[in-house]
Amino acid sequence: MPLTTLPMADPGRPDLDSPLAFLRWLQRSQRRGQWLATLWGTVEMGAMAALPVALGLGIQAAVDHDTGGVWRAGALALLLTAVQATGSVLLHRQAVWNWITAAAQTRQLVARQASALGAGLSRRIATGEIVAVSSGDVEKIGWYVELVARVRAAVLVWLAVSLVVLVQQPLLGAAVLLGVPVLAVSVLPLLGPFERRYSEQRALGGKATELAADTVAGLRVLRGIGGEELFLERYRQASQQVRGAAVRTARVWSLMQAQQVLLPGLFVVGVTWYGVELAADGRIGVGELVAVYGATAFLAAPLRILGEAAHAWSVARVSAGRATRVLSLRRTADAGELTAELAAPGRSDLHDPVTGLTVRAGRLTAVVCADPEVADRLADRLGGHVPLAEGELPDPSARLGGIELDAVPLAEARAAVLVHDKEPVLLSGTLAELFEIPSSGRVGPAEAIAAAQAEDVLDALVDGSPEAGGDPMRARITERGRSLSGGQRQRLALARVLAADPPVLVLDEPTSAVDAHTESRIAASLRAIRAERTTVVLATSPLLLDQADTVVLIDGGRVTATGTHRELLHTAPHYRAVVTREDDQLVLEEKV
Template sequence: MRTRGRDGPGVLGRAIRGQWRLVAAGSVLAAGHQAGEALVPVLVGVIIDRAVGPGDGGELLRWCLVLAGVHTALSLCFRYGIRFGERSAELAGHAVRMELTARVLHPRGGAGTGRLPGELTNVATSDAQRVGRVTMAVSAALAALTGLVVSAVALLRVSLPLGLLVLVGVPVLLGLTHLLGRPLQRRSAAEQERAAHASGVAADLVAGLRVLKGVGAEPAAVARYRHTSRGALTATVRAARAEAWHDGAVLAMTGLVIALVALAGGRLAARGQISVGELVAAVGLAQFLLGPLQVLAWANAELAQGRASAARVASVLTAPWGVGSGGLAPAGPVPGRVRFRAVHHDALHGVDFEAAPGELLGVVATDQAATGDLLRCLTRDTDPRAGTVELDGVPLTSLDPAWLHGAVLVAAHDADLFEGTVRENIAGTADPGRGLDAVLAASGADEVCRSLPDGAATHLTERGRSLSGGQRQRVALARALAADPPVLVLHDPTTAVDPVTEARVAHGLRAFRAGRTTILLTGSPTLLAVTDRVVLLDRGTVTDQAPHAELVTRRHDYRTAVLA
């Protein structure tokens, strides 16, 4: 269901209204520039009739000073009008990006469903920029219309037929220009859609490059991207052709209008109905008309592309929510009792288990799909089709998602690091509540810091790629521990570290999280050995739960899942 004002036209309207002061100032100044440009040929005609023809030097000087003043004013108007226009475009695009970011990061989710990350990036960059440029197109269009009106009035004063020719021809030209912009809008939308998909595929391939090389799937990946890239290229070429046809047709029609005005003015001068100066003014105004008409053609093309991009922005903003809103945000402390009650969702079939407050609970799933569904239910990326997930006896669906994300932290297996220092990645600019040294020791990240040239102040590259896989995992684990939430869910936090380090992390994790609920979704026997209890999920159903040592002794399927 669409939200009023959040469809394509609503997005454009908000972008313009949000910068109305800059748009208004830019429009007024740009209109002053266009009016000044239109007055220049009129003044030249006046100079010819009143000074050059009679040979009056004083009159020539006075009118030349007037002409210089008009040139100075229109130059200043152009300079500051462009400045306001560019500023409004940048700020409007930034506002759209912030709105998109808020929607994508909203705790209720849903904006990224069915979209690759690269697609969202394309919408937040290219489409947001095109929407922002509509504000500048509006200012330019209003200024061009002002120039046309001033030209028409000047031509009416020179000759009624010439003025009427402009007043009739320009609206017809504008209507045809709008019609010519429709194919450009359709093809621009297709171009942006294909470009976004290609960006998404490229981002996925780069992120999984090591895996692709490991399984020898580079040829298939290259073929896939080549196919996607060719589709994007085809859409881009089609959009470019549409823009070329649009601009060429508008230029031809504009030239026809100008030629008709010049021809009519010449015939009037030949009959003696207008003076030489008026003929010069009429021809100059006819030539001037090319400028505002070209600006209108450019503005129409920008509006066509902006409408297409606004529709794509609106599709993200109005995407269905991933989960319900909830509204409860308990004010007291969170004991941290997590309960799955007969949960059915995709690979989960009647899952029922509980993590007691302060317990370190292990969860082993023989099916990785079940692990993924458990994580999605705990993060409320989705709500189970049947059954409930509870926190301290309250269904998660009743809780405010923003509050829930502060109470239950799910640290994914493939958590990314950010460009910045190790300290900033772990706890920002301040130490965590239990001290940075304690966090580093519990996660094994202290060894990482000792191996780096500047310790915790070492600057990391994008996504932490300057670290090894095991180092990234330990820093990511330190970040999760530094948050110190009432409930912490960890998914395979030590798959890339050596056995000795893993054993140290296991004991450090247990000590650090003492008194806080921690759920470990892992198949690591080292981590499971320090848990209080392990829940075994086989084919999406809880088949047993007991301490790790007991399950190893009595269950063959558990030994296969953990020790194999």
């Protein structure tokens, strides 16, 4: 089967009703690969099972002094060996294809989900868990999907061997036919404890990964405050918990492995003992005894596959459960579309029914939230991409020109409203690549960089990139902008969204990492570069608030005051308390 080019053009729409449904869907999506693997597995194990027959015929021919029979048996053994080798190669090739395809398909689904939900994904599921699903879990899922075909082949060959032995020796055939299922079922009592311990191990592993990611992301800050040892101790404790869970899991798995060796071995010994008694009584020949022994010993191969399948099922069900949890997060159903007129800059008001906030078209509106979590949820709703867990009731959607953003295709919602997160990410690459984004073309990179007061960032990038030859646009940005300070990263990210020039721009604390002088210049430039564009700034900085056309205070989840910054300082005591960091009660007493 030709190898499919990865990534897939479309990974499909998975069945997320349950982990088992998801695994079945993956199998159905590669039907041809599954049946080819079953075919080659049957060929390989069928030739392996038939080889003892050829050996038995040869031995019997030697006992009977039949030279021609010996040559015929040798030729048959050679042919079966060649068939087995060919089947083994083709089976391995197809099994790897099935495994890689299932793993890649799952990884693409997770990546598509992360892209569709954006920053809201990490607010519902820990980053460490997402990383675990995208790495270790997809491998386990691919392993199980690949193994299903080999299990089918093992069962087919076991039935065929049982039928042949049953015809030749009914009692031995019955033992073979019934013994394998009994031995396979004997592993079931250990599956429950193994699955529970493996689930605990994966959960602890996800937390340790999340802690490691947080530590690496904040390494510069930790070094500044001398907190490396504290976080190192935390990670050491988390890793030891993972190690302990892995040891507990391995204990159960070792028992399962030992059982898969001991019980089939005892079964082969018992069948062989009975066959020797038949041969001693003259009821079967020596060659037939060898064939019966070989066929019985072969059954260890299907039993190993069944044991491997039990292990794979235990870990894959846990991994598939984690994957379906991520993939089940959703927006409300897409329907309708934004008209070009509504999505045009400065044409439509943006309204949030949850808080009562209305952002007038073409104006710079600042929003002050007493609760940071309210600000985070508001930013998500204004962008039209709030993820929903199964069974969760959604918040009412924000509306642009009266049209619900959650009810339009996500690509259209993002093209109309761009949300700039408070912790933006800079991907590695050149500065020119950073600005290779969809944009209106009205604002160039140089103008956006100037408005974000990021000229000094260009100097830092050039100094760190000798290969750029003094050209800032060829200077390289390291992974997540690690070589830059927090303020430099923030200003460079702000320049990127200003260059995009969306019809509606939502900025969440865009200047939290810069000094007051730089913040003042950014505020003035922001007002100028976003003229006649709709802009929302979620902030509590007086320098930004003073540049806004309208300032809105949200307290207790609802809009409680509206006006300019200077007006609200005199008329809204709680606004003054939030913005100036004064004690709210003192402000109220002063007003009285």
